[in-house]
Amino acid sequence: MLDCFFNPKSVAIIGASSNENKGGYHILKNVMAGFRGKIYPVNKSYTEISDLPCYPDLASIPGNIDMAIYFIPAKELPHTVNECAEKGVKGIIIESGGFDEAGPEGHRLQKLALENAAKAGIRLWGPNCMGFIDVNKTHVFSFIHSAVWPDILRGGNVGLIVQSGMLSAGFLLHALQEGVMGVSKACSIGNKCDINENDLLEYMIKDKETEVIACYLESLVDGRKFINLAKKTTKPIIVLMGGRSAQGAKAAQSHTASLSGNYSIARGAFKQAGIIEVFDPAELTDMARAFSKKMTCHPVGGTAVLTFSGGAGTITTDLMDDCGLELAKLSDKTLSSIAELFPAWNKPDHPLDLWIAIEQHGFEKVFQHSLTAIFNDPAVDSIIFHAYATPLIKQEFFDELMAIIKKHKKPVVLWVEGRKDFADYLRDLAENAGLPAYREMGRCVTVLKGIKQHFAKKPAD
Amino acid sequence: MDLIKKTVKDGRKTLSEYESRLVIESAGVFVAAAALTKTKEEAIQEAEKMGYPVVLKGCSAELSHKTEAGMVALNINSPEEVALVFEELTAKMKNLDGILVEKMVRGSREFVIGLSRDPSFGPCVMFGLGGIFTEALKDVTFRIAPLSMEDALEMIDEIKTKKLLGEFRGSPAVDRNALARALVGVGDLGIKYDSIAEIDINPLIICGDKPVAVDALVVLK
Numbered sequence: 289m290l291d292c293f294f295n296p297k298s299v300a301i302i303g304a305s306s307n308e309n310k311g312g313y314h315i316l317k318n319v320m321a322g323f324r325g326k327i328y329p330v331n332k333s334y335t336e337i338s339d340l341p342c343y344p345d346l347a348s349i350p351g352n353i354d355m356a357i358y359f360i361p362a363k364e365l366p367h368t369v370n371e372c373a374e375k376g377v378k379g380i381i382i383e384s385g386g387f388d389e390a391g392p393e394g395h396r397l398q399k400l401a402l403e404n405a406a407k408a409g410i411r412l413w414g415p416n417c418m419g420f421i422d423v424n425k426t427h428v429f430s431f432i433h434s435a436v437w438p439d440i441l442r443g444g445n446v447g448l449i450v451q452s453g454m455l456s457a458g459f460l461l462h463a464l465q466e467g468v469m470g471v472s473k474a475c476s477i478g479n480k481c482d483i484n485e486n487d488l489l490e491y492m493i494k495d496k497e498t499e500v501i502a503c504y505l506e507s508l509v510d511g512r513k514f515i516n517l518a519k520k521t522t523k524p525i526i527v528l529m530g531g532r533s534a535q536g537a538k539a540a541q542s543h544t545a546s547l548s549g550n551y552s553i554a555r556g557a558f559k560q561a562g563i564i565e566v567f568d569p570a571e572l573t574d575m576a577r578a579f580s581k582k583m584t585c586h587p588v589g590g591t592a593v594l595t596f597s598g599g600a601g602t603i604t605t606d607l608m609d610d611c612g613l614e615l616a617k618l619s620d621k622t623l624s625s626i627a628e629l630f631p632a633w634n635k636p637d638h639p640l641d642l643w644i645a646i647e648q649h650g651f652e653k654v655f656q657h658s659l660t661a662i663f664n665d666p667a668v669d670s671i672i673f674h675a676y677a678t679p680l681i682k683q684e685f686f687d688e689l690m691a692i693i694k695k696h697k698k699p700v701v702l703w704v705e706g707r708k709d710f711a712d713y714l715r716d717l718a719e720n721a722g723l724p725a726y727r728e729m730g731r732c733v734t735v736l737k738g739i740k741q742h743f744a745k746k747p748a749d
Numbered sequence: 750m751d752l753i754k755k756t757v758k759d760g761r762k763t764l765s766e767y768e769s770r771l772v773i774e775s776a777g778v779f780v781a782a783a784a785l786t787k788t789k790e791e792a793i794q795e796a797e798k799m800g801y802p803v804v805l806k807g808c809s810a811e812l813s814h815k816t817e818a819g820m821v822a823l824n825i826n827s828p829e830e831v832a833l834v835f836e837e838l839t840a841k842m843k844n845l846d847g848i849l850v851e852k853m854v855r856g857s858r859e860f861v862i863g864l865s866r867d868p869s870f871g872p873c874v875m876f877g878l879g880g881i882f883t884e885a886l887k888d889v890t891f892r893i894a895p896l897s898m899e900d901a902l903e904m905i906d907e908i909k910t911k912k913l914l915g916e917f918r919g920s921p922a923v924d925r926n927a928l929a930r931a932l933v934g935v936g937d938l939g940i941k942y943d944s945i946a947e948i949d950i951n952p953l954i955i956c957g958d959k960p961v962a963v964d965a966l967v968v969l970k
Contacts, residue, residue: 511869549869556891
């Protein structure tokens with residue numbers, strides 16, 4: 289249904305330019321960088337751009353066109369849609385602004401274009417958006433600056449649906465540069481005059497390359513449909529909802545002409561559908577990153593906290609209590625097994641502050657021994673593990689830990705504390721092994737809460 | 750239910766309290782014992798049957814703000830009082846369907862249940878704290894209909910004042926399943942009758958361990 293966008297054989301770029309300061313230059317450059325089909329720049333000011341013949345209008349293009357990217361002023365859209373119809377174009381990504389979000393004239397243009405498109409059976413994406421990137425195919429159908437992405441683009445299983453242009457680019461660049469999360473498709477949907485979050489959610493639920501779906505939305509066109517789609521899938525869906533407050537709703541309206549609606553209802557509905565709600569963009573990518581690691585969990589017990597600092601243990605326990613995450617009731621067997629590494633004058637308690645044992649036996653031995661005991665405790669369904677940033681821990685440690693995690697189906701989230709360079713080193717080791725690692729304690733707690741919520745979901749038939 | 754179809758056919762937008770009570774009762778919500786009476790004698794007879802104290806209310810579909818209109822009399826304890834209040838209420842307003850005699854429900858824990866239609870989500874059920882703090886605390890939660898029992902139980906656990914639903918100052922914990930069934934039932938009404946625009950059950954008083962609707966309003970589209 290959306291194949292004209294995700295699998296086009298030919299693309300026309302209306303508003304292609306050779307001027308590096310213009311979006312039309314970057315769209316062409318981006319398409320040329322990874323798209324292997326026919327590319328037709330359209331602009332009457334040029335006969336050639338970047339060694340490609342440039343056409344004055346769509347009618348002059350010799351071949352068929354599956355999809356067009358539109359990047360010229362808003363007022364030209366209604367008649368351009370008709371010209372696209374004559375060429376048999378199936379979908380248009382409108383990346384220009386100046387439509388519904390810009391007042392009555394823009395509203396009129398968007399409406400007229402939509403009517404023309406509907407008559408011809410053309411699907412419209414946008415307007416007022418940054419198009420999309422299909423990372424695994426290297427299709428960059430966006431005016432994102434052509435120099436910022438090639439060295440960091442990393443394919444993966446996270447699909448993004450974002451109702452904001454710069455934010456989707458920012459999200460993506462941030463997430464990709466962190467180097468620890470791969471993206472399947474990043475879609476910016478703007479004013480969503482035709483293609484909306486439901487079309488993309490439906491597509492991504494079926495899409496084999498997408499295993500985690502993360503959304504930033506400023507409105508829900510048909511909330512009931514969104515919820516019903518979400519209810520039926522086992523893929524985690526994470527939503528950051530914009531316009532929760534009265535002031536935020538006003539901002540959303542001028543941003544993407546969105547009427548935010550009643551957030552209290554959306555909130556309840558998300559819970560019903562097992563959708564994980566987050567509250568800022570970094571939380572969205574951090575949550576998606578954890579799920580991208582394909583963890584599993586049987587949420588039947590509590591969370592164990594292993595730390596090298598009593599303070600960190602206390603704070604983590606407080607944060608867990610704030611969001612209703614329960615501290616596991618460790619068995620006597622588990623505690624006495626861990627006590628073997630403790631001096632006789634000190635007994636371990638939960639949250640487990642292992643520092644005294646570490647002083648005596650070193651990190652690796654203590655972590656390994658206590659983690660094994662914890663994993664075998666049936667009261668534990670998940671673990672927050674505070675790893676002190678030290679270069680003494682090697683990749684093998686995490687690889688072995690990962691093997692135990694897979695066996696027990698108990699997710700582990702890592703908090704990495706210490707010198708930045710050591711922390712980065714340790715985080716890379718952990719993430720390479722498949723363990724999500726964060727620099728904030730609070731993030732470990734919210735991520736684990738999200739994981740437990742997701743695995744408690746019973747998908748509807 | 751024929752009552753709703755009939756009201757739509759009559760071109761009316763609201764149901765009287767008596768009619769509204771019948772609708773929510775059919776959906777599984779406990780309502781206080783009540784009878785719609787046409788005469789003083791009938792009112793006294795019903796009051797004696799259910800036992801004092803009782804509440805007398807003017808009943809009409811045109812009467813959506815009974816308290817403000819002075820059409821509610823609480824804590825009536827004798828047949829003489831019933832007769833007096835009956836006269837007063839009927840004198841105040843013409844075209845009443847009758848006087849509703851209702852068993853006075855006592856309980857200090859008040860909640861609200863609502864049904865509304867959202868442009869994006871369709872029929873939604875609201876549950877929250879009722880009584881005098883409703884506006885100040887805005888302690889409410891929503892789910893979209895239809896609700897599963899799990900959804901309804903989750904709503905009950907979600908409000909900030911959920912402690913009021915447990916054992917509280919000598920009162921027993923609320924029958925959670927009865928409350929959840931009421932929420933599910935109200936949601937089902939929204940699914941079953943497209944013509945219902947909203948339902949307002951306020952207050953829902955916790956009487957012993959049972960949630961009992963003391964006032965109800967059904968508004969049609």
